[in-house]
Amino acid sequence: MAAPLCVEVEFGGGAELLFDGVKKHQVTLPEQEGPWDIRNLLVWIKKNLLKERPELFIQGESVRPGILVLINDADWELLGELDYQLQDQDSILFISTLHGG
Amino acid sequence: MCQAGEDYAVSAQRETLPVPRPGREQKCVKCAEGLPVVVIRAGDAFCRDCFKAFYVHKFRAMLGKNRLIFPGEKVLLAWSGGPSSSSMVWQVLEGLSQDSAKRLRFVPGVIYVDEGAACGQSLQDRVKTLAEVKLILQNTGFPWHVVALEEVFSLPPSVLCSASQEPAGTEEAYKTAVDSFLQQQHALGSEGCASPAQGEDQSHPSHSQEPLGMAGFPTAAQTEALSRLFSSIKTLTAKEELLQTLRTHLIVHVARTHGYCKVMTGESCTRLAIKLMTNLALGRGAFLAWDTGFSDERHGDVVLVRPMRDHTLKEVAFYNHLFGVPSVFTPAIDTKAPEKASIHRLMEAFILRLQTLFPSTVSTVYRTSEKLVKAPREGCASGPSSPSCLLCMCALDIDTTDSATAFGAQSSSHLSQMLPAEAGIPTTPCCGSGEGQAQSCHRGVGRRGDAQACVIEQLCYGCRVNMKDLPSLDPLPPYVLAEAQLRSQRAWVSKEIQEYLITDDDEEEEEESRAIKQEGENTGIGL
Numbered sequence: 283m284a285a286p287l288c289v290e291v292e293f294g295g296g297a298e299l300l301f302d303g304v305k306k307h308q309v310t311l312p313e314q315e316g317p318w319d320i321r322n323l324l325v326w327i328k329k330n331l332l333k334e335r336p337e338l339f340i341q342g343e344s345v346r347p348g349i350l351v352l353i354n355d356a357d358w359e360l361l362g363e364l365d366y367q368l369q370d371q372d373s374i375l376f377i378s379t380l381h382g383g
Numbered sequence: 384m385c386q387a388g389e390d391y392a393v394s395a396q397r398e399t400l401p402v403p404r405p406g407r408e409q410k411c412v413k414c415a416e417g418l419p420v421v422v423i424r425a426g427d428a429f430c431r432d433c434f435k436a437f438y439v440h441k442f443r444a445m446l447g448k449n450r451l452i453f454p455g456e457k458v459l460l461a462w463s464g465g466p467s468s469s470s471m472v473w474q475v476l477e478g479l480s481q482d483s484a485k486r487l488r489f490v491p492g493v494i495y496v497d498e499g500a501a502c503g504q505s506l507q508d509r510v511k512t513l514a515e516v517k518l519i520l521q522n523t524g525f526p527w528h529v530v531a532l533e534e535v536f537s538l539p540p541s542v543l544c545s546a547s548q549e550p551a552g553t554e555e556a557y558k559t560a561v562d563s564f565l566q567q568q569h570a571l572g573s574e575g576c577a578s579p580a581q582g583e584d585q586s587h588p589s590h591s592q593e594p595l596g597m598a599g600f601p602t603a604a605q606t607e608a609l610s611r612l613f614s615s616i617k618t619l620t621a622k623e624e625l626l627q628t629l630r631t632h633l634i635v636h637v638a639r640t641h642g643y644c645k646v647m648t649g650e651s652c653t654r655l656a657i658k659l660m661t662n663l664a665l666g667r668g669a670f671l672a673w674d675t676g677f678s679d680e681r682h683g684d685v686v687l688v689r690p691m692r693d694h695t696l697k698e699v700a701f702y703n704h705l706f707g708v709p710s711v712f713t714p715a716i717d718t719k720a721p722e723k724a725s726i727h728r729l730m731e732a733f734i735l736r737l738q739t740l741f742p743s744t745v746s747t748v749y750r751t752s753e754k755l756v757k758a759p760r761e762g763c764a765s766g767p768s769s770p771s772c773l774l775c776m777c778a779l780d781i782d783t784t785d786s787a788t789a790f791g792a793q794s795s796s797h798l799s800q801m802l803p804a805e806a807g808i809p810t811t812p813c814c815g816s817g818e819g820q821a822q823s824c825h826r827g828v829g830r831r832g833d834a835q836a837c838v839i840e841q842l843c844y845g846c847r848v849n850m851k852d853l854p855s856l857d858p859l860p861p862y863v864l865a866e867a868q869l870r871s872q873r874a875w876v877s878k879e880i881q882e883y884l885i886t887d888d889d890e891e892e893e894e895e896s897r898a899i900k901q902e903g904e905n906t907g908i909g910l
Contacts, residue, residue, distance in 0.1 A: 295466065295712070296712055296714075296718070299714070299719065312774070318492035327457065333844075335719060337721075337722075338719065347732075347736050347738060347739045348696070348700070348731075348734035348735045350697060350700050350703075352704065355420065355423045355704075355705070356420045356421070356742065357419075357420060357422045357428075357701070359422040360409075360419055360420070360421075360422060360428060375704070377699060377700045379466070379653070379699070379700045379703065380696075380731065380735075381465065381712070381715065381718065
């Protein structure tokens with residue numbers, strides 16, 4: 283059982299184009315059975331925030347290769363990637379490295 | 384071998400990777416006390432300060448190792464607004480402001496090319512982006528240039544000529560140059576030691592638009608011409624290639640006009656790995672060393688340098704985020720394009736996907752590219768006399784007897800076979816002699832087929848393949864067509880007078896005849 287969570291989801295590097303150009307989103311994740319982790323968050327983002335071209339952001343269960351995920355300014359690889367359990371007031375940043383040079 | 388690989392990939396997907404993943408409990412691998420924030424390569428966790436030191440060190444080491452940039456040289460930084468080039472500009476900015484022992488010693492300028500017209504951006508969007516761009520450029524304090532891609536329509540044909548090159552400095556030359564520069568600095572004293580960049584900034588307070596005959600924003604006609612060119616191209620692959628070519632020509636031209644002898648581009652390790660594989664697919668395998676190496680001297684006097692080639696995109700993105708490097712996002716020609724839209728996109732997806740399963744992919748490709756050697760083609764005369772491709776300026780690699788590359792040659796000879804029938808009318812611009820014969824009369828300028836064949840036969844294999852996607856070469860900027868015609872005419876004239884030219888074999892006879900002539904002159908008797 284997970285209480286509703288307030289997290290800040292941010293997009294950068296061009297990823298914001300898929301979200302109507304909006305970079306920062308304050309989201310309140312609803313209550314649900316299991317704990318909220320990045321895996322569930324991605325599903326939620328795909329359903330609720332993503333405006334177009336889901337294949338450019340999500341691939342399978344995870345993000346598309348080339349998109350970096352930072353959780354509270356730290357690499358998600360250090361925190362368990364998809365299995366990291368979200369906490370209240372966390373800040374998740376998705377940076378697309380595929381754009382520009 | 385393949386089986387083992389498959390098993391590994393499958394087991395990797397089923398459970399976590401066999402390599403123990405670094406967790407937050409671990410300490411930074413370098414200083415062993417900081418809290419790690421980023422994972423580099425396959426499992427090295429760095430803390431914020433060690434990461435910064437590592438990143439900056441890589442940049443300096445790349446410049447220092449190659450010893451191509453001499454102190455006091457003018458270097459143009461090609462900034463696209465994207466993360467890698469922004470990071471590069473930031474590194475240069477920081478590098479110039481350090482204490483004198485470690486300070487970078489060249490004089491930078493920055494150029495931004497506005498490609499909005501080629502990408503289909505509206506005028507308002509372009510103006511908005513330019514405002515952001517100018518703000519960032521002004522904050523750097525370097526002399527800056529903003530040029531619109533439309534200015535390719537006013538480039539002179541000389542931009543396609545590889546100007547004569549100064550011999551590359553040797554190790555000793557580099558060391559002496561650095562020593563004498565340092566001595567000069569000492570002699571000037573601490574006041575005079577103000578960074579040369581600042582001095583130049585004072586003399587060019589706001590160095591804006593290019594004096595290429597453009598007062599302000601490009602004219603609607605030129606924007607129209609550029610959009611027409613890009614919309615006539617059938618495939619995204621060819622568009623991207625042409626865009627790169629035109630952009631390079633423009634940057635090289637600006638560098639030449641303002642006295643910059645080096646241009647730094649911000650291609651990262653990941654981008655270069657992708658570029659290497661893409662160029663193989665495009666038929667540019669012969670030129671990989673120039674396209675992906677540290678330095679690219681194909682333009683002669685202006686050398687393209689890639690100092691970011693050791694940094695992966697992940698490192699760049701992390702650095703920019705952690706240390707607040709300003710960048711401007713502009714949609715490019717392939718934004719939101721599906722994966723199979725072009726060879727570039729496909730290769731990018733392939734390499735990045737492979738990278739997630741095998742984290743050493745990019746570095747392996749990069750290390751391979753480091754081993755590529757720029758060797759002149761066997762059997763061909765090296766140096767300025769050997770023909771070079773009209774667009775990419777690499778040595779022409781078409782061999783008409785070689786069946787693999789001959790397809791391009793065939794299509795042009797096909798066209799030339801059609802022409803003699805129509806060549807009865809003597810055309811004034813090409814034949815000074817006024818001969819109207821089919822064989823000797825060079826192709827007239829006005830004919831579409833001629834101009835096309837004229838350009839195609841001056842291109843290397845890769846460029847020919849690209850040009851196949853242009854139904855007509857008319858929308859190309861005039862400097863390309865003019866230079867193609869000039870080279871054709873020169874080649875024709877050269878062929879005509881070949882028998883009269885004195886070659887090395889005739890040298891002995893020539894010396895004899897020269898000796899006799901000298902005698903004749905001395906005694907006042909003609910030959």
